[in-house]
Amino acid sequence: MTGFRVEKIAFESKSVELWGRTDxxxxxxxxxYTINNDNEIYxxxxxxxxxxxxxxxxxxxxxxxxxxxxIKNEMFNKSVCLDLESHLIRYFAADGKYKVLNGNLxxxxxxxxxxxxxxxxxxxxFEILVTEGYLTRSVPEIVNSDLFKYSPFKALNQDQxxxxxxxxxxxxxxxxxxxxxxxxIRGEPGTGKTIVAIYLIxxxxxxxxxxxxxxxxxxxVFSDYFTEANRSLIxxxxxxxxxxxxxxxxxxxxxxxxxxxxxKSKVMSPFDLGLSKEVxxxxxxxxxxxxxxxxxxxxxxxxxxxxxINEDLFGQDDIKWTQLDWVRKKSKKRILLVDAAQSIKPAxxxxxxxxxxVSSAEKRDALFLLSSQMRVQGGEDYIEWAxxxxxxxxxxxxxxxxxxLRFFENFKELKTEVEKRNLEGGLSRLLAGFAWPWNSKDDxxxxxxxxxxxxxxxxxxxxxxxxxxxxxxxxxxxxxxxxYDLNYAGVIIxxxxxxxxxxxxxxxxxxxxxxxxxxxxxxxxxxxYSDEEIxxxxxxxxxxxxxxxxxxxxxxxxxxxxxxxxxxxx
Numbered sequence: 054m055t056g057f058r059v060e061k062i063a064f065e066s067k068s069v070e071l072w073g074r075t076d077x078x079x080x081x082x083x084x085x086y087t088i089n090n091d092n093e094i095y096x097x098x099x100x101x102x103x104x105x106x107x108x109x110x111x112x113x114x115x116x117x118x119x120x121x122x123x124i125k126n127e128m129f130n131k132s133v134c135l136d137l138e139s140h141l142i143r144y145f146a147a148d149g150k151y152k153v154l155n156g157n158l159x160x161x162x163x164x165x166x167x168x169x170x171x172x173x174x175x176x177x178x179f180e181i182l183v184t185e186g187y188l189t190r191s192v193p194e195i196v197n198s199d200l201f202k203y204s205p206f207k208a209l210n211q212d213q214x215x216x217x218x219x220x221x222x223x224x225x226x227x228x229x230x231x232x233x234x235x236x237x238i239r240g241e242p243g244t245g246k247t248i249v250a251i252y253l254i255x256x257x258x259x260x261x262x263x264x265x266x267x268x269x270x271x272x273x274v275f276s277d278y279f280t281e282a283n284r285s286l287i288x289x290x291x292x293x294x295x296x297x298x299x300x301x302x303x304x305x306x307x308x309x310x311x312x313x314x315x316x317k318s319k320v321m322s323p324f325d326l327g328l329s330k331e332v333x334x335x336x337x338x339x340x341x342x343x344x345x346x347x348x349x350x351x352x353x354x355x356x357x358x359x360x361x362i363n364e365d366l367f368g369q370d371d372i373k374w375t376q377l378d379w380v381r382k383k384s385k386k387r388i389l390l391v392d393a394a395q396s397i398k399p400a401x402x403x404x405x406x407x408x409x410x411v412s413s414a415e416k417r418d419a420l421f422l423l424s425s426q427m428r429v430q431g432g433e434d435y436i437e438w439a440x441x442x443x444x445x446x447x448x449x450x451x452x453x454x455x456x457x458l459r460f461f462e463n464f465k466e467l468k469t470e471v472e473k474r475n476l477e478g479g480l481s482r483l484l485a486g487f488a489w490p491w492n493s494k495d496d497x498x499x500x501x502x503x504x505x506x507x508x509x510x511x512x513x514x515x516x517x518x519x520x521x522x523x524x525x526x527x528x529x530x531x532x533x534x535x536x537y538d539l540n541y542a543g544v545i546i547x548x549x550x551x552x553x554x555x556x557x558x559x560x561x562x563x564x565x566x567x568x569x570x571x572x573x574x575x576x577x578x579x580x581x582y583s584d585e586e587i588x589x590x591x592x593x594x595x596x597x598x599x600x601x602x603x604x605x606x607x608x609x610x611x612x613x614x615x616x617x618x619x620x621x622x623x
Contacts, residue, residue, distance in 0.1 A: 545611065
């Protein structure tokens with residue numbers, strides 16, 4: 054499909070009326086349109102452009118907009134226009150030139166006749182929008198950005214939409230009956246738990262402030278929830294999002310800052326929450342398994358704050374209180390996002406606590422599952438394979454045609470291939486377990502990692518490392534990559550794991566593991582962690598690293614015996 058035409062008119066009554074009379078199809082043909090000023094943009098689709106633009110002129114919240122673009126094509130139909138509209142909303146939101154004024158009314162991955170053929174043709178239009186300055190970057194650059202990946206305008210797959218519908222039904226039912234409850238969303242890596250959380254917050258905000266005379270909600274996947282009754286329930290709802298990981302939290306704060314209706318100050322660390330004077334109507338906790346129990350914190354001030362927060366919330370300090378207790382004390386309703394296999398250190402919530410959370414939710418019909426892969430093109434089969442790789446009974450991976458999984462005997466070759474992928478499409482990085490000390494942290498001239506004569510640095514920044522200028526020259530660790538995705542991941546399995554040929558199993562080597570917090574005992578709780586216990590955390594770390602690559606994962610193993618053992622399963 055080619056032949057896009059873009060017609061431009063002023064956003065005022067006379068211009069719209071005159072344009073509506075110039076062609077009968079301006080009142081009876083599917084089109085996509087945008088309305089904007091220098092800083093804001095609204096995207097829509099309609100079968101009656103002149104009539105719909107007239108309705109927009111009657112909405113006071115949009116009268117400050119100045120220009121209209123009407124995108125036409127002889128081959129347009131309703132399904133194509135809905136699809137193009139959702140693409141434009143996502144691209145404008147992630148590009149950052151404009152604040153997108155659309156509500157989050159239910160963008161989903163709908164299929165239709167010859168969808169891929171139509172989508173291929175969209176690229177011609179996107180190039181026009183870049184040329185004319187409506188988009189400041191090419192679509193591939195936008196798609197690689199974190200603002201795109203975590204946008205509240207991200208299209209949901211069917212699995213996510215079903216889960217979200219169930220959550221909304223339960224949530225509004227609880228509100229109407231004044232019931233406090235705790236809902237749980239469980240999902241493997243790459244199923245989009247964080248995306249669902251951000252999407253839900255934007256959706257609830259939009260339901261709480263939607264305009265009764267704005268008919269755009271009528272075609273929404275979630276249109277049934279845009280009612281006066283629901284709006285009255287959540288108009289002033291105080292919603293917070295807790296994200297334990299620093300880097301991911303900073304990224305999501307940027308997304309909230311660029312999205313109308315969202316407040317970046319509501320994206321908090323567990324300590325931010327504990328020290329806040331607010332009590333939230335709804336708290337959503339991403340990566341709940343990464344909440345902390347009482348342990349030696351990463352700084353003296355956090356040790357002091359942990360004690361202070363316990364005293365403020367519970368009247369006394371007690372080692373039994375965890376950050377999950379803070380969440381429960383500071384909220385009326387909660388949604389907990391979990392994947393216990395992504396717990397990476399002893400100070401995280403214990404496995405039995407996570408099991409109780411899931412079991413309790415299941416008994417109360419408050420457990421919602423995400424299973425469809427949004428990240429890894431190898432699908433659920435690859436995720437299962439990666440989870441079993443270090444077990445006593447791994448299996449060989451039968452690679453799908455659309456996933457590039459490779460095992461390298463030579464590290465230089467792996468590094469070269471990752472560099473090639475990065476030059477081709479960006480977002481290809483080296484990752485490793487914490488099997489080397491961080492020498493450069495205190496002495497910038499010292500290298501951290503040396504493999505086969507190749508010397509490398511750990512990540513020079515802990516925040517937004519993937520997008521930093523030097524990240525393609527460095528090696529990222531678990532603390533900078535958890536929650537993110539790449540196009541290609543080059544995973545280095547360090548000598549913190551080795552293969553014991555006599556025992557015929559993968560073993561943990563404490564002397565080769567340099568994450569102090571990852572192996573630290575907990576004298577406060579009287580706990581000493583065995584090698585077997587730390588081994589499981591390290592395996593979880595490698596599971597996370599192996600599930601970051603969207604298009605492919607390249608693997609190199611340092612320990613020769615482990616390299617020989619694992620090579621059989623690729």
